[in-house]
Amino acid sequence: MYETTFHKASSADDAASKLGAAEEGKLLAGGQTLIPTMKARFASPSDLISLKDASISGICRDGDSVVIGAMTTHAEVASSVDVPAYLAALAGGIGDPAVRHRGTIGGSIANNDPAADYPSACLALGATIRTNQREIAAADYFEGMFETALEEDEVIISVVFPDADKAAYAKFPNPASRYAMVGVFVAQSGGETRVAVTGAGEDGVFRHEGLEAALADSFTENSAASVAVSADGLLSDIHGSSEYRAALITAMAKRAVAAA
Amino acid sequence: MTDGIGARVKRKEDKRYTTGSGKYTDDVRNENQAYAAFVRSPHAHANVTGIDASAAEGMPGVVAVLNGAELTGDGIGNIICGWAITSKDDTPMNMGAWSALATEKVRYVGDAVAVVIADSMEEARNAAEAVEVSYDELPAVVDTATAMDAGAAQVHENAPNNLIFDWELGDEAATDAGIAAASHVTKIDLTNNRLSPNPMEPRSAVATFDPAEEHYTLYTTSQNPHVARLVLSAFYQVAPEHKLRVIAPDVGGGFGSKIYIYPEEIVCLWASMKTKRSVKWTSTRSEAFLTDAHGRDHVTHAEMGFDADGKITAFKIDTIANLGAYMSLFSSAVPTYLYATLLAGQYHMPAIHCNVKTVYTNTTPVDAYRGAGRPEACYLIERVMEKAAREMGMDPAELRRKNFILEFPYQTPVIMNYDCGDFPGHLDKAQAAADVAGFAARKAEAASRGKLRGLGYSTYIEACGIAPSQAVGSLGAGVGLWESAEVRVNPVGTIEVLTGSHSHGQGHETSFAQVVADRFDLPVENIQIVHGDTDKVQFGMGTYGSRSGPVGLSAIFKACDKVELKVKQIAAHLLDASADDVFCEGGEVKVKGTNKSLGWHEIGLAAYTAHNLPEDMEPGLKEGAFYDPVNFSFPAGCHICEVEIDPETGVVEIVKFTAADDFGTLINPLIVEGQVHGGIGQGVGQAMLEQVIYGDDGQLLTGSYMDYTMPRADNLPSFDVEHNSVPSPSNPLGVKGCGEAGAIGSPPAIMNAITDAIGTENLEMPATPSNVWQAIQANQIKHAAE
């Protein structure tokens, strides 16, 4: 690891100003992505600004929504009674216990790994990302692999998930990393059906219109199975071809529908 | 006697392993400690046109930046392969030069070109990044099957077409005749996937040069510290043996990868002399993926002939084995004498011919990995047998049964002479435990849930306890493969056993102690096993090829014979009895048919006070022995795997795994079963999860656990391990070795189960969900087209 200067931020605004003052600063949340990257010497931030004491952690209900603070760990989400079961189950399926007790929702969606689980929930549930500057609809937030709408000094404060009438996530883990090789999140709320796919797309998480149309019509496994999922635009790598990923999208969509 | 041979004694060493109090090489911290960081090639193949260390030399904490020209200039020799193989045209193997620091050319990603020595590890790494190496990139050759093709990049000048040797074993004419006369010939093309060894503890070395004594001390992660010293001294000219002490303290797993001498140990020793500092290097996991010797990597075409009755007529094998960029220490022996000699399996085969070509490629060197050659042989034979049974419409178990060798000793057509075995017995036992009879019903039930269920066999044999020194010498080995031991009884009666075997997870400190406890009827706590230090143990050939039981323990057994003789003579003298009537029981030495006895400790005391010993007897109670085996030992058994597959995703679940093994005498069944569990775990890894993958440009694509799939607990079933022991007649304890059998026997059983379930043979390891799904798809398309 290269040398770096460590800071503690007392609030999101404090973090933003420390970030602005740093030469090449980075926010540090759970460190489950950033620290291994630094240890491998792939990243060399001049300053690390820890969000641990920034008071942006915790879960609360807000009417028909659940608001999850950016620094809330996956383990906290997985075990919270305020979080709907479909979302808690997703959080409980991330990584391993050590990762779940450090890794945070804010870190996950700031990083926007194309194989991460949360982005699919954000898109399918129509979440809103609250930052120290503004509110961003999930639909406008994810901009491709590791790319988001966040500005340089923008700090995620929380993520707001409206409750769905019916929803579930089905994940097919990559055999090596156990990230999502394909993850499909299906949700129905107020007559709208959304299907978000993570792990498979060349440009990161995306909504699948064909599946959405079929499931809006009939929310059944057969209906999901009837959709011909194209391999175009899907990842092809040493872990599986785009055709295989397309088949997994169908399989996971069926499972998610069955579980919803 | 509760702790003796056959007792399930809990491992003595586990307290320190599981409480974090083991002492590993990286735990060594010397005064004046400096750290080494290697500058490694980012290219698979390139000419080195310049090394500019000026920026690095000026960086904080940097002690020295050293390169290959200085290393060779100081007379440090090239790294060699210690087993000379002769091609079938009688020419010697084409071994290319391997300098610990590359001088003119780099040949794989990770090849070391320079080293930085600095006050701290971070300073060393920072400076290593600042060393500017100029490369002229060359095209790379990576693929095993096409490495000899015209136009392929040439790795070493003295190995035209990248061919290292073209070797054969067996009678080709008789084999061709047997195939020609067969009423059925089964043909198969198989790849044995390349594996990364992944011991939990990465490699590490701490070298300290004492200028006043001109003496070196090397702590290192070695499975065989004496062999390391021998090679470092005799071949690499680092220091004469009496000026070099090698210590392999606690070592966290090896699986073969810590047999060899790597560039890093050599460089640390040399750099310690150059800088007058103690020099430490510990591999990062990324470096381990790049530089720890890989395993397997064969491409094979084979044909087996059968007569009308299903009896094998001949077996013909053509294999290309990839040895990577350089020839590692035992690399040549693995795809030859540890592979082709096992190709008879458990079957009577009138004729066998095996041709092996080994090739250089721009990849990490390949050498022995858990099983070393025998897994490759077993996988081939057992997939052929299963395929043949399916083609001939026979029950795969019955086809095997029909061909089993039943009488011993049995001379195979490929050197090995099997001393004993009970092959039908293993099969019977495994079939009963696996409830093969109930399989059809289970398959139907699975089908009702949309799942594909399959069952696969593997009846394996392997060879352990390498090996009679004269025999291996005649086959090209550069060393003898005996083992040594010393048994020291202290004046208070406790015992230290010094062994040339090295324990790095195998539990020797317990099982070896049990053998001595058994002999003298003493508590196992009173016996300490000492190993891993060339200053303590006089010599040893180390631990690999499951040789520590058959060879290492036999040396201890022999030394115990000598101690026992002296104990009896002393007791007979003191008790006025005949030595023939003296025996050990319950911590005492007694005289048969009398009530005369002495406490065991009184014998030790008598030996060391020497106040009253038999005339002409030397004082003391310490005996040494060297044991040279008379034959290999032949562990064998039957594995049966049952799988259930989700055709939608290709996910394979092992629903039942049964092993019926013959390891001869079991010293400690608990440890034996642990070894079997671990071995099958790695077998599952090879069959379903693991594969080293390079891009066409020679870049390693599986360089971390994000991409290289290790077996994890949830990949493994609960194993049913049965024993069907036939003691080996070839060593005094009747042991056979159990360290590798699990990794040898399991992959074909798993693959045979999967191919049974999906109805096609067209599947290579690893059977990942993606590969299984592809095979199912291809099979459906094929059937639709028919």
Ligand SMILES: Cc1cc2nc3c(=O)[nH]c(=O)nc-3n(C[C@H](O)[C@H](O)[C@H](O)COP(=O)(O)OP(=O)(O)OC[C@H]3O[C@@H](n4cnc5c(N)ncnc54)[C@H](O)[C@@H]3O)c2cc1C
């Ligand atoms: C072994 C392992 C397995 C994993 N498996 C999975 C898996 O199966 N599925 C999955 O989805 N993920 C997985 N992860 C990722 C993990 O769950 C975390 O979500 C992820 O590492 C990021 O969260 P973090 O809190 O650790 O962020 P950090 O690593 O601390 O930060 C990541 C990035 O986000 C930025 N950042 C952090 N917080 C904020 C914020 N509030 N505002 C703006 N930017 C911010 C940081 O500056 C940094 O660039 C795994 C990780 C590991 C190590």
